[in-house]
Amino acid sequence: MAAGFDPARLTQARRLAGLTKKAVADELGVSPVAVSQWEAGATTPRPDNIGHLADVLDVIPPFFSAGRPYARLDGASAHFRSLRRTPATQRDKAIAYTEQVWELAHALEKRVQLPPVDLPNLPTDVLVEDPCAPEVAARMLREHWKVQEGPIAHLVRTMETHGIIVTLSPFAGAATATVDAFSTSHLDRPVVVLTPDRANDVYRHRFTAAHELGHLVLHGEVATGDPQQEKEADRFAAEFLTPSAQITPRLPARLDLKVLEQLSGEWGVSVESLIYRCREVGAVSDASYRRAYQRLNQLRKLNLFRPTPVEGYSGEIPILLTRAFELAEANGLSLKDLAAELSLKLPRLRLLLGAPTTRPELRLVND
Incomplete structure (x- = not known):
């Protein structure tokens, strides 16, 4: 993984988590400079740091791997x-x-x-x-x-x-x-x-x-x-x-x-x-x-x-991505397969699809 580490994925995951480089560094016990160098591609994090990064940023370790299609925005x-x-x-x-x-x-x-x-x-x-x-x-x-x-x-x-x-x-x-x-x-x-x-x-x-x-x-x-x-x-x-x-x-x-x-x-x-x-x-x-x-x-x-x-108002709620997945699913694509292809956790993929969570919500009421 360290050899195929994509620094742009680290930046993306950190931004999605709403964390600064310093906040990530503090969680890992490294310097903010080290995180900056990882994101710049100047150095590569050690394998144990990659696992820790995944935990801190709520992704799976393969998320940081290079090779997947990526569209960079600023x-x-x-x-x-x-x-x-x-x-x-x-x-x-x-x-x-x-x-x-x-x-x-x-x-x-x-x-x-x-x-x-x-x-x-x-x-x-x-x-x-x-x-x-x-x-x-x-x-x-x-x-x-x-x-x-x-x-x-x-x-x-x-x-x-x-x-x-x-x-x-x-x-x-x-x-x-x-x-x-x-x-x-x-x-x-x-x-x-x-x-x-x-x-x-x-x-x-x-x-x-x-x-x-x-x-x-x-x-x-x-x-x-x-x-x-x-x-x-x-x-x-x-x-x-x-x-x-x-x-x-x-x-x-x-x-x-x-x-x-x-x-x-x-x-x-x-x-x-x-x-x-x-x-x-x-x-x-x-x-x-x-x-x-x-x-x-x-x-x-x-x-x-x-x-x-x-x-x-059904016509005002987006359905393009969910309907596209349903059609792909009918032709053999599973949610787990798509999550693996995108290196995403299932809850994250459901969020992107606009699909509701499958977990029931616990509500506590006073008697």
């Missing part, structure tokens, strides 16, 4: 929905998770034909010169995907049928709330990662998915991290989900929350989004816009406008 390759409040360690964890999602998809695609990636290349004059580029891009994508007029009933499923890998997983545990969502188009398949913390409201979940789709369409070759890109992705999402030409005639002349709630359920967007849309298309004044937001916040505090979880 921080500039992913658009983070909440970049400023996402700690660097959590961004690293998210990126390492995405690398493993790609590896899983790559392994499955050797056995199952996944939908081809179908994202249009927008003209440069639209992306660079048109101040309405996000809205133009959203309309062009609806046309390219032959989306019928009106609401998009199953957004996540629509994205998957056009070759985009979408995942919904608590990959960062309790820290998922700081990550929110992110995406990358720097792999041969675009990946959008959504988190359960945002899935407690299906409308926010859908808007977040559309926001990340906007990054894939608008910012595929652009360096990430510009706040302006986040605004553009929001504008894309609003136009993609509620095209101005279609939604404007439906918006009330006065900000009637009851009417907006009905439109919310019909179009699959939040009341907040529709209030903002009213101001965006010039249907209401800024003062009316602010009053409506204040009124809605008051009603939410009274639990009169409750969020709707995503669980009841």
